[in-house]
Amino acid sequence: MDTILEARLHTQQKSSQNGRETSLWSSGFGMKLEAVTPFLGKYRPFVGRCCQTCTPKSWESLFHRSIMDLGFCNAILVKEENTRFRGWLVRRLCYFLWSLEQHIPPCQDAPQKIMESTGVQNVISGRAPGGAGEGQVPNLVKKEVQRILGHIQAPPCPFLLRLFSWALLRFLNCLFLNVQLHKGQMKMVHKAAQAGSPLVFLSTHKSLLDGILLPFVLLSQGLGVLRVAWDPRACSPILRALLRKLGGLFLPPEANLPLDSSEGVLARAVIHAAMEQLLVSRQPLLIFLEELPGAQGPRLSALGQAWLGLVVEAVKVGIVPDALLVPVAITYDLVPDAPRYAHHASAPLGLWTGALAVLRSLRGWGCSHRVCVRVQLAQPFSLQEYTINARSCWGSRQTLEQLLQPIVLGQCTAVPDTEKEQEWTPVTQPLLALKEEDQCLIRRLSCHVLNASVASSAVMSTAIMATLLLFKHPKGVFLSQLLGEFSWLTEETLLRGFDVGFSGQLRCLLQHTLSLLRAHVALLRVRQGDLLVVPRPGPGLMDLARLSTELLPAFLSEAVGACAVRGLLAGRVPPEGPWELQGIELLSQNELYRQILLLLHLLPQDLLLLPPCQSSYCYCQEVLDRLIQCGLLVAEETPGSQLACDTGRQRLSAKLLWKPSGDFTDSDSDDFEEAEGRYFRLSQQSRCPDFFLFLCRLLSPLLKAFAQAAAFLHQGQLPDSESGYVEQLFQFLQDTAQEEGFFECADPNLAISAIWTFRDLGVLQQTQSPAGPMLHLSPTFASRDNQEKLEQFIRQFICG
Structure with missing residues (x-):
């Protein structure tokens, strides 16, 4: 407490000396410049530029510098001015009139065209490998194709879309303070759509609401009805039928059958034909590249890669000359369904279950708990251009066991000059049906786009607050000091090219943020006019750690x-x-x-x-x-060494002196060392x-979980299944957290990451058994000495 009081007095003295002037680098290093107030919108970095290496033409042509002059809009704010009518009755029915005036282009799905497509006809006639053959009755095959197509999609119903948009608009206004969208980014996407190529939106996945919120936002901005690739595991059959009427797409279960299965071949042919018709009709498509929120496993979605593979294959065979990919990022102050999906992520969401969840959200959050949402649209880029340029960037790769294990064990000191090969996302059957080169292209494209989406994600105020309380002031901080710390970290975030998803007066902003985090934060009044903000000890620190990962x-x-x-x-x-x-x-x-x-x-x-x-x-x-x-x-x-700036006495070797002027096989800097x-x-x-x-503390939850996983190797009961060993390690992390207080490490996702990393490193080996795949310790790390070397190797990176 004495330390905190001294820090408060020091802060008050500093503020009295500097007055209104603040330091851009308030951490104490860097130049002191004029204060920048990001909360008033004076400085906003542009985020989401596409890769200049892979897509240089798109980087130059699909970006317009004037878009930064446009501000933000609230996508769910509908007033009388948003309709063609005026009057007191219009003010009360503006939501309904707005939904009627939305332009919904005709989306006539053509089952007959899909039936007559070349791929489907080849399967029916038996010309394709694994096809049905001539012995099949044409009517039965046609009914099977119609059944599979009905499972994939349905013609969107305009009346249902308008009714759902009206109900969703009322729900979103009760749940959120605003849904922010940059008008300049929207203008950039509109201009790209005028080129004639279909738009494919590739998004992050933060909430189960994303699949409904993003299509609504883009429909309200005049992009038409989005086709959304949903995960069938997340929805019940009744909910899937409703979502198909609203533009949803679902992968049929037959698509995951083996490659030599006739049912699987027919289902994949129908999916390819449906995707071809969708792209030809220029209907926008939304694919989530991240796994379902709350899912324990790899970050990249296997289902999202399967849908992206269909788009890449359609462009490759020339069904459409090109497609424009638009990375999308969506961020929340707090994810509304976080408490629910954290425990019931495996259970499919039913229609009535979803309705009850909506009612609980409206009752539980209330007006004082409403959160803000930011939707970021990155710069579109050409898929055709990426496929041409990206292949030249592929180099040799080695496994983690080849790269790191000799160094961990002290057998080698040099790090091999090659990249790491680490693919945790399982490959689905639709992706396995493609060539190996195309599979590699899709995996790397998915990682590239997800990197762009994460880089363009706005940082919300709750993420900044959680980071400060967890990693900078874990024992508490006065509110007067927290105001300066929050402003400092916001400016540091902006200076690194990341945008923030909030604005307004600093004190009101902190009051809103602390009210959202009041389940994890305690406010103590220790002196008149000031408060002590202390993170609550216990498992709630894990929620703060999850929020801090956004920063x-x-x-x-x-x-x-x-x-x-x-x-x-x-x-x-x-x-x-x-x-x-x-x-x-x-x-x-x-x-x-x-x-x-x-x-x-x-x-x-x-x-x-x-x-x-x-x-x-x-x-x-x-x-x-x-x-x-x-x-x-x-x-x-x-x-005693020569100064780096002293180039007068540097001597060129004979090889460099007599090198032909056109020979660029070797760099001149190689001989200078x-x-x-x-x-x-x-x-x-x-x-x-x-x-x-x-x-250092920003990476401490992950590194400490890895170190504790290494210490657990001699205590774990092996052999065991992967899920069983995850439960063992997670229980160990929880027990350690109770003893040491590091609850931010007691996360099941961190336990899974540690086990998978150790499997790639050769610490754990997976073998097949009658009961399924089993994990056991490798002979190399069966000795306690090597286990301690692994733990020591990890702990060297941990500080504090």
């Missing part, structure tokens, strides 16, 4: 670099050593590169989401640049230790 992409590079620096200093300086002692050590660039690469290989690909066109070494340089820009690392010349003379120190500025510890 992690903005600081991921610096967090990786800080943990790598901690790992490099672990063998030289004790972790509890003073900052001045750590700053004495010289860190060479090669050592930093090696340590960053080791951590990159250890971290799951689902967390990093590195674009496939970017190599790990390029990312290492980006991490190092970020650490220098934020002031944590300072360049230092070694004693400039990297050998580059050294860095930790900055000694007063606020650097706190910021360094803050960055």
Whole structure:
């Protein structure tokens, strides 16, 4: 408490000295500039530019710089001005009149065209491998095709769409304060749609409401009726029938049958034909690239990859010349259905269950609990252009066991110059039906688009507040100090090219955020005019940790670099050593590169989401640049070495002197060995230790869960099934959290990530048995010595 009071007095003294002037880098490093107030909209970074490496033409042609002049709109705010009529009666019926005036283009699905398509006819006639053959009765085959097609889609009903839009508009206004949409991004998408290519929206998946909210928002903006690829596991049969009338698409169960099954071949042919007709008619399509919210498993959706594979195959065979892919990101202050799906994610949502959930949401949230939603539309890019340019970026890859296991065991020190191959998403039968090269293209395209969606996601106020309370002030902070910390972290987020999903006065914004988090935060009045904000100890910290992951992409590079620096200093300086002692050590660039690469290989690909066109070494340089820009690392010349800026006495070797002018097979920098003379120190500025510890703590839940999983290897009961061992490890994480207080590590998703990473690393091996796949310890890590080496390797990156 004394420390907190001293911090409060220090804050009050500083505020009285500086007055209204604040520091852009209030963490204590960097230049002091004029204050930027992001809450009033004076500075908004543009997010969502497509990849200049893979899609340079789209990067240049499908972006318009004037879009930043346009502001935001509330997609669910409908007034009298939004209708063609005026008057007191219109003001009371504006929702109904607005739904009647929505333009719903005719979406006549053509079953006859699907029946006459080449793929379906080849299967019926037996010309395709695994086809039905001539012996089948044509009427029976036709009925089977109609049955499969009825399971996939149905013609949208305009009356039902208008009625549902009216009811949904009233529901959303009761549940949300606003649904923000950037008008400039919408204008960019409209202009791309005028090119004539079908639009395919590829979105993140934060809530079960996403499949209803996103089509409603885009319909209200004049994009027509979206076809939404739903997960059949999430809906009951009655709800699936209703969603098909509203534009939903469902993958039939026959599509997942083996490749040599005639029913599976026919179902996949019908799906291909339906997708071809959808793209030819230029109906917009929405695909979720993330798994269902609350699902335990890989982040990339296997179903989303299957639907994306259908689009890629249609463009490849020339059904449509091109398709425009639009990454979409949706973020909430708080996910409305979070308490429900966290425990019942495996149960399909029924029609009456959904209605009861709506009533509970309206009753439980109330006006004071309404949240904000932000929908971000990234820059569209050409699928045809990506398929041409992306193949040139593919290089050799190795498994995690080949890359990391010799280093963990101390058998090798050099990190192989190759990329990590880590695919956790299972491959479905529709994707297996494609060529192996196309499967690889779809997997990397999915990762690329999901990276773009996450990079364009707006950071909400609850994520910033949860990060501050969990990783910067876990023991509490005064509200007067929290105001400055919140403003500082918001500006840091904006300076890193990430947008925020809030605006308004700072004090009102904090009051709204704390009211949303009041189940996890305690407010204590210790002095007149000020409050002490303390995160509640216990399992609620896990919810704060989940919220803080929304902010992690903005600081991921610096967090990786800080943990790598901690790992490099672990063998030289004790972790509890003073900052001045750590700053004495010289860190060479090669050592930093090696340590960053080791951590990159250890971290799951689902967390990093590195674009496939970017190599790990390029990312290492980006991490190092970020650490220098934020002031944590300072360049230092070694004693007695030639200064880096002194190029007058550098001598060229004979090979370089006599190299032909047109020979670019070797770089001139190879003989200079400039990297050998580059050294860095930790900055000694007063606020650097706190910021360094803050960055390290951002990855601490994952790394601590991995370290505890390594310590659990000698206690776990193996062999066991994967689900059984996940339960064992999760129970161990919970027990450890009760003893040590690190509840942010007691997450089942972290337990799954640790087990899958250890399986890729060769610590755990999976074998087939009559009872199914079983996990057991590999002979290499059966010894306690190697298990301790693994735990020590992980713990070197943990600080604080």
